[in-house]
Amino acid sequence: MEQYEPDRLSPAQVAAMRRSLRTGRAGLSRRSLLRASAGGALAAGGLGVLSGCGIPAAGSTQGGVSAEDHSKEEKTVSFSNWTEYMDVDDSGRAHPTLDAFTQRTGVKVKYTEDINDNTEFFGKIKPQLAAGQDTGRDIIVLTDWLAARLIRLGWVQKLDPSHLPNAFTHLSAQFRNPDWDPGRSYSYPWQGISTVIGYNKKALDGVEVRTLSDLLDNPKLKGRVGLLTEMRDTVGMTLLDMDKDPAKFAADDYDAAIARLQKAVDKGQVRRFTGNDYTSDLAKGDFAACLAWAGDLVQLKADNPDIEFLIPDSGYMTSSDNMLIPNKARHKTNAERLIDYYFEPKPAARLAAYINFVCPVDGVKDDLAQIDEDAANNPLILPDRAMQAKSRAFRSLSSEEETEFEEKFAKLTGA
Amino acid sequence: MTTVTEAPPPAPAPPEGKPPRRRGRWTPYWLLLPGLLWLVVFFALPVIYQASTSVQTGSLEEGYRVTWHFAAYGDALSEYWPQFVRSVLYAASATVLCLLLGYPLAYLIAFRAGRWRNLIMILVIAPFFTSFLIRTLAWKTILADGGWVVGTLDTLHVLDVTAWLGWTVGDRVLATPLAVVCGLTYNFLPFMILPLYTSLERIDPRLHEAANDLYARPSTTFRKVTFPLSMPGVVSGTLLTFIPATGDYVNADLLGSTDTRMVGNVIQSQFLRILDYPTAAALSFILMAAILFMVTFYIRKSGTEDLV
Numbered sequence: 014m015e016q017y018e019p020d021r022l023s024p025a026q027v028a029a030m031r032r033s034l035r036t037g038r039a040g041l042s043r044r045s046l047l048r049a050s051a052g053g054a055l056a057a058g059g060l061g062v063l064s065g066c067g068i069p070a071a072g073s074t075q076g077g078v079s080a081e082d083h084s085k086e087e088k089t090v091s092f093s094n095w096t097e098y099m100d101v102d103d104s105g106r107a108h109p110t111l112d113a114f115t116q117r118t119g120v121k122v123k124y125t126e127d128i129n130d131n132t133e134f135f136g137k138i139k140p141q142l143a144a145g146q147d148t149g150r151d152i153i154v155l156t157d158w159l160a161a162r163l164i165r166l167g168w169v170q171k172l173d174p175s176h177l178p179n180a181f182t183h184l185s186a187q188f189r190n191p192d193w194d195p196g197r198s199y200s201y202p203w204q205g206i207s208t209v210i211g212y213n214k215k216a217l218d219g220v221e222v223r224t225l226s227d228l229l230d231n232p233k234l235k236g237r238v239g240l241l242t243e244m245r246d247t248v249g250m251t252l253l254d255m256d257k258d259p260a261k262f263a264a265d266d267y268d269a270a271i272a273r274l275q276k277a278v279d280k281g282q283v284r285r286f287t288g289n290d291y292t293s294d295l296a297k298g299d300f301a302a303c304l305a306w307a308g309d310l311v312q313l314k315a316d317n318p319d320i321e322f323l324i325p326d327s328g329y330m331t332s333s334d335n336m337l338i339p340n341k342a343r344h345k346t347n348a349e350r351l352i353d354y355y356f357e358p359k360p361a362a363r364l365a366a367y368i369n370f371v372c373p374v375d376g377v378k379d380d381l382a383q384i385d386e387d388a389a390n391n392p393l394i395l396p397d398r399a400m401q402a403k404s405r406a407f408r409s410l411s412s413e414e415e416t417e418f419e420e421k422f423a424k425l426t427g428a
Numbered sequence: 429m430t431t432v433t434e435a436p437p438p439a440p441a442p443p444e445g446k447p448p449r450r451r452g453r454w455t456p457y458w459l460l461l462p463g464l465l466w467l468v469v470f471f472a473l474p475v476i477y478q479a480s481t482s483v484q485t486g487s488l489e490e491g492y493r494v495t496w497h498f499a500a501y502g503d504a505l506s507e508y509w510p511q512f513v514r515s516v517l518y519a520a521s522a523t524v525l526c527l528l529l530g531y532p533l534a535y536l537i538a539f540r541a542g543r544w545r546n547l548i549m550i551l552v553i554a555p556f557f558t559s560f561l562i563r564t565l566a567w568k569t570i571l572a573d574g575g576w577v578v579g580t581l582d583t584l585h586v587l588d589v590t591a592w593l594g595w596t597v598g599d600r601v602l603a604t605p606l607a608v609v610c611g612l613t614y615n616f617l618p619f620m621i622l623p624l625y626t627s628l629e630r631i632d633p634r635l636h637e638a639a640n641d642l643y644a645r646p647s648t649t650f651r652k653v654t655f656p657l658s659m660p661g662v663v664s665g666t667l668l669t670f671i672p673a674t675g676d677y678v679n680a681d682l683l684g685s686t687d688t689r690m691v692g693n694v695i696q697s698q699f700l701r702i703l704d705y706p707t708a709a710a711l712s713f714i715l716m717a718a719i720l721f722m723v724t725f726y727i728r729k730s731g732t733e734d735l736v
Binding site: 165235285294299420 | 565568572574598602688696698704
């Protein structure tokens with residue numbers, strides 16, 4: 014056992030210690046000198062350094078900054094997407110629609126699934142875009158509100174309509190004119206996302222739910238209701254439930270919706286605010302009913318017959334994930350060709366059959382029916398007219414509103 | 429304290445009067461360089477950057493400028509003190525639980541496990557082979573409302589007691605403080621066991637024999653010999669558990685509810701959702717300072733500066 018006891022040291026050790034105190038490498042004088050000089054430097058330079066590192070303003074260059082387009086010489090395009098958001102073949106490695114694109118055009122697609130969360134991905138690309146540098150990505154896929162923010166900041170490029178004939182003709186009416194990008198000059202939707210109410214028949218045990226109010230008020234569901242951490246989905250559904258239009262509400266309406274939700278949280282009605290992880294809570298029956306994304310419900314229903322969805326009479330929220338070309342992207346034309354390709358009915362049908370989100374492309378029904386009859390008739394994938402009529406979008410927010418609303422919503426969720 | 433080891437035989441005295449050789453004077457500094465660079469790039473610079481961010485004001489559109497806006501600290505603290513208190517409380521509970529669970533296990537591995545020692549060590553470390561997130565999500569299955577764990581606790585009326593104490597809500601465990609503390613305890617347990625084991629394993633068994641020879645009862649032996657000698661392990665184990673547990677936000681996010689949010693959750697939402705970078709940076713600094721203060725106090729109190 015090694016114990017440190019000075020009186021048991023050998024004379025040699027004692028001598029060594031004395032020596033090191035006076036003249037050795039770790040000599041006291043040098044150490045104290047270093048310390049003193051570091052302290053002095055910190056005092057003098059510290060203030061200057063601190064004030065030196067601000068964050069530059071976002072370039073407000075409307076229309077974005079294009080780099081020299083290398084599409085001709087470099088036959089490649091780099092595509093960043095969310096995980097499990099693309100068709101896969103049986104081997105699980107190849108993406109048939111992407112391979113077909115490469116075969117036809119000779120443009121190789123560097124496909125990366127590096128988006129897991131809008132807010133985190135924004136944090137990741139922000140430094141480069143703010144500094145006006147290339148992110149190394151030609152296409153990124155972001156949800157409406159973040160796409161709106163990037164357009165507002167001038168960090169994405171205007172698309173060239175002459176490269177997008179299919180996209181222009183086949184884009185479904187529901188997605189044509191978001192208020193943050195009227196006429197789609199910067200973005201095209203990859204997939205649509207419907208926010209509806211999901212429930213677990215077994216866990217409900219006969220309790221009837223028809224509206225969000227049932228979830229927020231029925232004492233039989235206390236502690237077994239889930240809401241989403243995505244502010245626009247949860248507050249949007251609440252606004253609809255209160256007969257307000259999420260597309261044009263006032264700040265007072267927002268506060269009223271938050272107050273309504275706060276009441277339910279205080280009562281212990283709401284178990285948790287969740288991201289994607291609500292799927293396991295719902296499947297296990299820890300959530301009897303919750304706000305849910307339609308694409309997930311299609312999958313969950315396939316695995317568990319107890320899972321059902323309902324669309325309240327007041328309507329449901331629709332948003333989309335959008336393809337954008339960030340500033341300084343090297344292969345803009347290739348990127349536009351790839352965007353356009355996914356608005357052809359065949360690839361669009363293949364994709365819809367595989368990932369089960371809302372297909373933003375018109376006229377895919379026949380192609381989809383050939384691959385999967387059920388999917389073609391599922392209103393969650395190809396919304397019928399009645400379904401489309403109930404779809405509502407959340408209005409775009411100014412940057413002050415966004416901060417204020419997110420802050421109020423964060424308080425509601427506990428942080 | 430007495431030691432049984434013999435003093436090392438006296439080494440031949442070095443020749444007196446000669447100064448140490450000058451050759452290789454700069455070698456230690458060259459050897460230090462990679463580590464120093466690493467520290468500067470990945471610790472010092474980010475800290476300076478954060479310190480600067482915390483006193484800036486502005487917005488994403490207009491950019492952020494240093495305006496020495498120290499009020500951010502006061503605002504952050506007055507707004508989010510409940511989350512700070514909760515973080516310390518949860519982390520402290522988890523640390524105590526880790527110590528209570530980890531000490532017997534480390535003791536067992538060090539003194540009683542015999543040929544099972546390696547196997548038990550592997551079992552302690554094995555969870556590290558899966559990701560932190562997966563391990564935490566597994567607890568959602570274990571503690572599910574309809575699961576047998578919650579069912580058993582409910583039948584035994586344990587949940588009535590914990591609900592009365594405010595640790596659980598109704599007849600569920602998930603989305604309650606108890607679940608968060610359990611998750612923290614589970615995730616950080618190996619950080620407690622490993623240092624405990626290392627310091628226990630170094631204790632000479634002959635010390636126990638000596639205590640026995642001097643008519644000490646097993647409990648006295650533990651109190652007067654084993655525990656004091658394992659203090660370095662206890663101190664480093666508690667630090668390794670407490671510090672990361674205070675800043676953790678995954679457990680609170682996945683196993684908790686709206687009223688179990690910890691300061692890590694606040695920092696995350698300020699930084700990523702609300703985009704209030706100054707407040708997020710100020711919160712991080714307050715957290716750092718608070719932990720530093722508590723840890724310094726703890727080390728002083730436990731009197732083990734040179735043992736850690």
